[in-house]
Amino acid sequence: MLVGGDDVRELQMQSLHQAIGTVTQDAHLFHDTIRANLLYAKPDATETDMLAACRSAQIADMITALPGGFDTVVGDRGYRLSGGEKQRIALARLLLKAPRIVILDEATAHLDSESEVAVQLALDSALEGRTSIVIAHRLSTIRRAxxxxxxxxxxxxxxxxxxxxxxxxxxxxxxxxxxxxxxxxxx
Structure with a gap:
């Protein structure tokens, strides 16, 4: 398997980790602020970068409506958020990271149909030119693969x-x- 033309067996584990981004059905969030959860993907991201990624992931309006905005603590594993909200924050984190390889495992499973369509459009653009592995039961997610x-x-x-x-x-x-x-x- 090649990553950017390099044999994966010859890559350092850290560079391989940086090349891959994942979002799963049970999106993992840290017991920290939304900002910290996003900055985990790209520590030097600006507020503008985060807002753009959150808009693409259809979560910006919810975040900006919170009293603490990006500084709202999500709780252990994001327990204060719905499954769809957690997935959209995880998708925003993926969009910020912009990895060369993307693995989506039922990444839109908790989204309603309207949100899924909007997020899918953002993902289509973000995944352009990247190696993507998409695991899905919803065929609308993989139709253009x-x-x-x-x-x-x-x-x-x-x-x-x-x-x-x-x-x-x-x-x-x-x-x-x-x-x-x-x-x-x-x-």
Whole structure:
């Protein structure tokens, strides 16, 4: 596996850590302020940088409405926030870091449909030119991927683009139909 043309086995662990950014379904936040949670990704980020990342992650309005704003303490593992709010702060942190490799594991699972669409647009732009691994059950999250792997019982059952997998009529098509039954065409 290559990262920026370098064999991953030859990279120092710190440079590999800096090259990778992740957001998971159960986004991890530290028992600290929103500011500190964001600055963890990029210690030299300005307030403007943080606000831009938070706008892209659809969380800026919520943060600025808080009495403490960015200086609000989120509690241990972000317990004072909803699952969607935690995910959006984690996504903002990822956008600030701008890593070369992005791993999203059900990163929009706790978002409502409207927020997911807006966040997905921001992610599409932010992920441009980056290696991205997206693990998702919501097919809207992966529809524009260059390559989709369908895993069934721990094995790769299908591989291709959205259009290729729809045309095959297999497991991906069945999942797509189940999620988007109200749409006329799968393309």
């Amino acid at each position: 260059d390559q989709i792997l369908v895993v069934v019982d721990g094995q790769i059952a299908e591989r291709g683009t959205h259009e290729e997998l729809i045309s095959v009529g297999g497991a991906y098509f069945d999942l797509y139909e189940a999620q988007f039954a109200d749409q006329v065409t799968p393309n």
